[in-house]
Each structure stands twice: as structure tokens, then as C-alpha cells.
Amino acid sequence: MTNAVKLRTALKKPGAIKIVGAHDALSARLIERAGFDGIWASGFAISASMKCIPDASFIDSSEQLAIERNIVEAVSIPVIADCDTGYGNALNVMRTVNDRERAGVAGICIEDNVYPKRCSFYAGVRRELIPIEEHCSKIKAAKAAQLFPEFVIIARTEALIAGWGQEEALKRASAYAEAGADAVLIHSKSKKFDELRTVYRAWSGRVPLVVVPTIFDQTTAAELEEAGAKIIIYANQPVRAAIRSMQDTLALIKNDTRPGAANSIIVSLPEVYDIVGVPQMEQDERDFLPVGGEKITAVIAAAGFEKQLLPLIEDKPKCLLDIKGKTILDRQVTALNECNIKEIALVRGYKKEAISLPNIRYYDNDRYETTGEAFSLFCAENELKGRTIILYGDIIFDQAVLEKLLKSPADIALVVDLAWLDQEQRNLPTHLNPDLVALANPPSKAHVSRFVIPEGEHRIVKIGQQIPREQAHAEFIGMAMFSEKGTQALRDSYRAAQEKYKTAGFHEAGSFIKASFTDMIQELIDRGHRVDAVPIFKGWMEVDSFEEYQKAWANIRQ
Numbered sequence: 001m002t003n004a005v006k007l008r009t010a011l012k013k014p015g016a017i018k019i020v021g022a023h024d025a026l027s028a029r030l031i032e033r034a035g036f037d038g039i040w041a042s043g044f045a046i047s048a049s050m051k052c053i054p055d056a057s058f059i060d061s062s063e064q065l066a067i068e069r070n071i072v073e074a075v076s077i078p079v080i081a082d083c084d085t086g087y088g089n090a091l092n093v094m095r096t097v098n099d100r101e102r103a104g105v106a107g108i109c110i111e112d113n114v115y116p117k118r119c120s121f122y123a124g125v126r127r128e129l130i131p132i133e134e135h136c137s138k139i140k141a142a143k144a145a146q147l148f149p150e151f152v153i154i155a156r157t158e159a160l161i162a163g164w165g166q167e168e169a170l171k172r173a174s175a176y177a178e179a180g181a182d183a184v185l186i187h188s189k190s191k192k193f194d195e196l197r198t199v200y201r202a203w204s205g206r207v208p209l210v211v212v213p214t215i216f217d218q219t220t221a222a223e224l225e226e227a228g229a230k231i232i233i234y235a236n237q238p239v240r241a242a243i244r245s246m247q248d249t250l251a252l253i254k255n256d257t258r259p260g261a262a263n264s265i266i267v268s269l270p271e272v273y274d275i276v277g278v279p280q281m282e283q284d285e286r287d288f289l290p291v292g293g294e295k296i297t298a299v300i301a302a303a304g305f306e307k308q309l310l311p312l313i314e315d316k317p318k319c320l321l322d323i324k325g326k327t328i329l330d331r332q333v334t335a336l337n338e339c340n341i342k343e344i345a346l347v348r349g350y351k352k353e354a355i356s357l358p359n360i361r362y363y364d365n366d367r368y369e370t371t372g373e374a375f376s377l378f379c380a381e382n383e384l385k386g387r388t389i390i391l392y393g394d395i396i397f398d399q400a401v402l403e404k405l406l407k408s409p410a411d412i413a414l415v416v417d418l419a420w421l422d423q424e425q426r427n428l429p430t431h432l433n434p435d436l437v438a439l440a441n442p443p444s445k446a447h448v449s450r451f452v453i454p455e456g457e458h459r460i461v462k463i464g465q466q467i468p469r470e471q472a473h474a475e476f477i478g479m480a481m482f483s484e485k486g487t488q489a490l491r492d493s494y495r496a497a498q499e500k501y502k503t504a505g506f507h508e509a510g511s512f513i514k515a516s517f518t519d520m521i522q523e524l525i526d527r528g529h530r531v532d533a534v535p536i537f538k539g540w541m542e543v544d545s546f547e548e549y550q551k552a553w554a555n556i557r558q
Helices: 003-012 025-033 043-051 061-074 090-103 132-145 165-179 194-202 221-227 237-256 259-265 269-276 278-288 328-338 373-383 399-406 419-425 445-449 484-500 517-526 546-555
Strands: 017-022 038-041 079-082 107-111 152-157 183-186 209-211 229-234 296-302 343-348 361-364 387-392 395-397 412-417 436-439 460-464 474-482 532-536 540-542
Touching: 003 152, 017 025, 017 043, 017 237, 025 038, 025 061, 025 237, 025 269, 038 061, 043 061, 043 237, 061 079, 061 090, 090 107, 090 132, 107 132, 132 152, 132 165, 152 165, 165 183, 165 194, 194 221, 221 229, 237 259, 269 278, 296 328, 296 373, 328 343, 328 395, 328 399, 343 373, 361 373, 373 387, 373 484, 373 517, 387 484, 395 399, 395 474, 399 412, 399 474, 399 532, 412 436, 412 460, 412 484, 412 517, 419 474, 460 517, 474 484, 474 517, 474 532, 474 540, 484 517, 540 546
Parallel strands: 017 038, 017 229, 038 079, 079 107, 107 152, 152 183, 183 209, 209 229, 296 343, 296 387, 343 361, 412 532
Antiparallel strands: 387 474, 395 540, 412 474, 436 460, 436 474
16 A cells, blocks of 8 residues: 555544654654654754754755655655645646655645745745645646646645735635645644634535644644644644753753763663664564674773783783784784674773774773683673674784684684694693693594694583693684674673672682683583584784794784
8 A cells, every 4th residue: 555545545534634744764753653644744844954944945855855755764654745835836846746756755735835935934034925826737737747646735825824814715725626636734823723713614625624733732633623624734843842852961961971961861772773673673684694694793802911011011902012013903803804793892901091993892891900801801791792702802813713713603612723732742832821622522643743623523621721731632712702692601601600609719710700711611611501612723823922922023924
């Protein structure tokens, strides 16, 4: 059913239909949600909101049409466009009709003001009307141009506004109905409905009457309907309400300086999300986006301070250490972006004010000196929803490493380096205090010595720095991925452990508040959650000491 058919159907039902003026798609959707029958695409409100200018034909037809099209797309109830004088003569009116039909508008209203028009209620403005015959020609042209017979043409007369009297108003209204108008709007700026009530009594009833009770605003819909009005238009109340609300909110914030000071008089963000359709978008993503196409968030843990890196980090955190013209953080963000991960959050601590890259959401751990990685990570708990990448802030890695992790179907997946086992067996130097990993099905020495990563499952059974070397098979590099189910398990396990280990040690940590990220991974394993390894052979570096910093400078090409 087209919008024009909906409007025609509503006009055939008993009682008056109630239509409200919208100035944009958002206000239109709110009008629909409030239960009104239709939308009035108000020229007055659109001029005010779109360009903050008077309602005086300063906005042209195409500008108005763009807003009307947005409104039509936002709602399922019919939209009537306030088209002023039709934007010119009878030929302009014909184009106006066709444009609105194509946009899905249900009908238009054209008035008998001269072009350029002036708002009916502007005081001191000279009021001129075009001859009756000229406006009748516009109406006939509009009816001749319309492609769909259901499209509604409302003819509006400003005779009462111009002070030309009731007789002239009735004369014009009758002529417009005779010319083919589907409804007639007799406008009035009297503060009481009495003037229009008298006119309505004398009306022939040939076509329905439209009323805009802006000035006689104490008149009820029942009174208007009883007098003979079929369409009641509340033309500009939403834009006026928006102005008052914005004024009050801005004054509060200006005086208090806290954005939250206005919380009691503004809607919550989730309510905005609901109005504009975020829940439906999320459902559509789940239903129709391909596997792996869902949004991924990266959380970078970069709050810590390592005194062994002084004086390199005297004025900045180690994630901002420059290596051949790029910081560690720059390199991480670039790799993430190249893998289409644009949602990035970072937990800051030491020298936090130095980190200010754009397009990153920041969380601060001001207790970085007395807390561990797990506490720091959960400063960004709001980000731990859906598929999430977790990165240590001091690692540099080949993009191929991240790409391999992203292909993992596991709910909890950790990147582990099998090169550690090779270096250990050959008595080569390894990282200071590495996070070691024991696998359920360890690779054979032959695999590792040939740099071959074995196929099959790679379930992690133990992780930490205190695993006996002879039981370890790889090193965790500080990069992990959690699915939506995985992040839920991480949050649940953290909260449960926080309560359980208030006064006791937690895995390798002396206290829960100093727990490392690997302590939390071990807790997940102990609670029965499967944690999978994504094995690699080199392709990454950690910068946790001056020697590692020098090594990074020597080995990185660009």
C-alpha cells in the first residue's frame, strides 16, 4: 500500500486524523512512535532546523525535497509536504507534484500567497495573495500532473491571514475545491477558534477541511472535529520543543561543566540507539554478514612501567618508543587497520597524557604501579564484548601473525611461538621471564627443528612464567582473540575470581589485584574453558628491555 493510499484510506474512516509537523527523520520517527496518523513536512520547521533561517521561500524545492525523502524513509505513516506556493507558477507546481510522488510523499499542500511567500504568522509583513484564477490553475496543473490518482492535493487559502474576511475565504476555498483540490486548508491567526468555526458552518462540505490550530492552541481535537475538521495538523510543536530542551540542556552543562549534569533531562544513549534502529542493524549483522565479517574490537594493554627501559621512557610510555620512525603503537594500529579492525581501545597508565592518537578510545589505569595486567585490562571492560583482540602494548609483529589469529574458529585463542622451544633446546637466549605454554599435544622435536608447525588441535593446558622449562612447549607472545562466548567467559571468570580470591594468592600472583593476563587464562582453563593455541614460528618481537629495544632497531627494516 502506497503512502497516498494510506492517506486516502484514513480520510474515509470516521473521525479526524491527527498529523504532526516534523523537521527531520528523527522527529518524524518520534511522531510515529507517539501514535499519530501522519507527518506534516513543515516548511517552517525545516527552514529553522536545516539552515536556521526564516520561513520565507529561502529554501528551494530540492532542499525541501531532500528532507521530505528522509522523512518518508524513516516512517511507515503517510507524509504530507508543506510546499508553500508550489515553488513558482503552475508549471513549477507540476514538477513539484512529480518529485513528491517519486519520493513517496502522500500529498502536498499549496497556498495562495504570492511567491516568495512569508510565514503566515510573521507580524508586520505585507500580505499579498495571488488571484483566485491563478491558484485554481495551479491546482488543475497539479491534478493533471499527478501519476497516481490517490495522491492528495490540499489547497490552502490565506484570505483570513491577509484580513480579507470570511466571505473571501469561503469564496476561495469553494473555487479551489471546484478546481479539483482533494481538501482545503483555511488558515487563521485568530487566538480563538470562533472565526474558523463560523467559516466551517458555512462550508459546503464538498471536500474535507484541514485545520492548523497553531495560534488558537487551547482548542481540543474534539472541538475541531465537531466543527467539521477532518485533518488536524500540529505544525511546529516538535521543533519548538527541541529548541527548549536544547536550551535547558546547554545551560545546565555550561554552568556545571559535567555532561552528566543533564542526564535527568535527556534520553539515554541506548534509547537513541533504539529509535534509530541499532538493534535491528545488530540482528541483520548476525543474520546476513558472512562468517568473520562481524565487528572486531582490539584492546591494547599499555599501562605498565618498566624501569629497566629508563631513560628511554623517562617522558613517555614504552608503546611510544620510536623504532625507525614509527612508534610501537603506530605499528600495532597500522597492522590492525590493515586487517580491517578499526575499533581500537587502549588502556593507559604511566605517562598517559603522552598518548593521544586519534580514533582510539582511551581507558586509564591510574593504579598501574600496584596492579597487574588483568586489572588493567578490565579498566576497559566495556570493550570486552563480541569478538575481541587483546594485545600487549610492547610487542611488534608481522601482519601475517594477526591474520593467522583472525582465522582461528576457537572461542579463546592465544598466539604462541614454537621458536622458543627450538631456542631452549639449542641453549640460545630467550626473553627474560617469558610467558610459557604447555600444550596437550606438543610438537615433536623434529617438527620444531624443521620449523614445521604441525597440523591439528593445539589445546593449551597450562600457561605462566613458572612452568618448568622441560614441560613448556612454546611462548605466549601477548596476542589473543576471544569470541563473544569467549569474552563472556572471561568477564564471568574475572568477577568470580575477584570475589573468591579477595585475600588469597591467585595462580602465580601474590594477590588477585596483581594478577597477570596469563593468570586469568589459567583460571579459564581451570574452570573448564577450552583455550586453543595458534602456533607460529617467530615473526614478532617484544620490547621489554634496553637490549630488546636495540635488537628491534637492528632487525626491523622499516
